[in-house]
Amino acid sequence: MEKIPILRMGRFLLVTIQVDLYDRLAENLESDLVHMVRKTGARGVLIDISAVSIIDSFMGRILGNIAMMTKVLDAETVVVGMQPAVAITLIELGLPLKGVHSALNVERGMELLRSKIALQDGESQDDDIYHSIE
Template sequence: MDRIPILRMGNFLLVTIQIDLYDRLAINLETDLVNMVNKTQAKGVLIDISALSIVDSFMGRILGNIGDMARIMDAETVVVGMQPAVAITLVELGLELKGVHTALNVVKGMELLRLKIKDLDTGEEEDEEEEEIATNEDSTD
């Protein structure tokens, strides 16, 4: 079955959506991500949508859901890399992407996540090393 790979980077989970998702794939991503947050005790989720040419109400709802679910699981979500045309269309469509933070690119998104997490618990030591582990075994396109 098709799956979107989820990468683990220290305290964060990283997802790059590189194809236009059909519904089943998007719903799978939603459940996979929530499961991964639970399994890895991740504090942040970063979703890169720079390759998405459109975000319709369904996709918008999925992104919002991921944000809400992750928050309940004590993780913050940031959506990065939205194309300008997509942002214009989203607002005109009437979607506000509530529940998720947004940032211009991956670097800014990571900064935002670090900031958010530092706000929450300042006592913890900072883990600067970034290890990339493909935690999803059957992550094929």
């Protein structure tokens, strides 16, 4: 059975969706990802959908779910590389993907994740310490 790989990169998890998602695959991705976040204690999840040309309402909901679930586990989700046609479709379907952060490409997505986490850590830790770790 096909499986979408989840890569670990420091404190983040990286998911690149290279195939068109069918419902079963998406559901598996959802549960795998949540387990992985729990296991690794990741602080951010980055989902690259630049190769996805079709997103239906089910997929939109799965993405929203992933964002909300990881949020509960104290990790932020960023969706990157959405194609214009996909964005238009989601809007026309009335799914603005609340709770999901988006960025134009992986680089920007990483930046966004870092800044989000820095912001959260800044509340509890000393900012300088964080920067020295970086």
